[in-house]
Amino acid sequence: EVQLVESGGGLVQPGGSLRLSCAASGFTFSDYYMDWVRQTPGKGLEWVARVRNKGNGYTTAYAASVKGRFTISRDDPKNSLYLQMSSLKTEDTAVYFCARDGGSYRHDYWGQGTLVTVSS
Amino acid sequence: DIQLTQSPSFLSASIGDRVTITCRASQGINSYLAWYQQKPGKAPKVLIYTASTLQSGVPSRFSGSGSGTEFTLTITSLQPEDFATYYCQQLNSVPITFGQGTRLEIK
Numbered sequence: 001e002v003q004l005v006e007s008g009g010g011l012v013q014p015g016g017s018l019r020l021s022c023a024a025s026g027f028t029f030s031d032y033y034m035d036w037v038r039q040t041p042g043k044g045l046e047w048v049a050r051v052r053n054k055g056n057g058y059t060t061a062y063a064a065s066v067k068g069r070f071t072i073s074r075d076d077p078k079n080s081l082y083l084q085m086s087s088l089k090t091e092d093t094a095v096y097f098c099a100r101d102g103g104s105y106r107h108d109y110w111g112q113g114t115l116v117t118v119s120s
Numbered sequence: 121d122i123q124l125t126q127s128p129s130f131l132s133a134s135i136g137d138r139v140t141i142t143c144r145a146s147q148g149i150n151s152y153l154a155w156y157q158q159k160p161g162k163a164p165k166v167l168i169y170t171a172s173t174l175q176s177g178v179p180s181r182f183s184g185s186g187s188g189t190e191f192t193l194t195i196t197s198l199q200p201e202d203f204a205t206y207y208c209q210q211l212n213s214v215p216i217t218f219g220q221g222t223r224l225e226i227k
Binding site: 044045062064097105107 | 212215216
């Protein structure tokens with residue numbers, strides 16, 4: 001059974017840093033592109049970042065709103081995805097989901113989400 | 121960036137109704153559009169991908185169509201469990217973008 005489990009969310013002050021993790025199981029993690037998607041309370045979904053697989057050079061892409069502040073990475077032997085967030089702003093407050101790009105242009109599995117609150 | 125505009129933003133319907141949600145892209149995205157259902161406190165669930173392919177395990181009352189810039193999600197014979205928020209998503213290019221959502225409520 002495919003599972004994605006996020007952790008690392010919490011309360012952080014503006015300007016602070018936080019590292020989110022996503023533990024993957026039930027599939028060959030190294031084969032897939034992985035993404036972070038966030039959802040602000042009561043609002044819609046916003047794609048945050050992507051890391052491609054080894055075959056595609058582990059290249060990354062970011063939303064303009066987080067570029068230069070967030071870093072996505074992966075550790076294939078540990079079946080883990082990460083999001084290092086720095087210079088956090090109040091508008092980064094959201095539930096952060098990790099999601100698998102299952103091929104055929106879709107996110108076919110999602111984690112349960114982890115809440116990040118940026119507030120003083 | 122490719123903008124996705126969903127309509128309507130809110131829809132009120134009854135059990136057994138047929139409903140259609142539209143998603144328009146600001147530029148052509150081939151057929152690289154997916155539809156998701158989200159219930160409160162849960163992660164989104166993919167229903168349709170590549171515009172018209174039904175995700176495994178999703179009931180056949182859900183269907184999608186379209187290509188280029190205009191897409192539709194149709195739900196025939198609404199069931200109680202279908203009342204949720206629906207999002208379209210384009211994966212033609214990064215940044216990946218979502219529509220603003222359509223909230224489907226029971227009339």
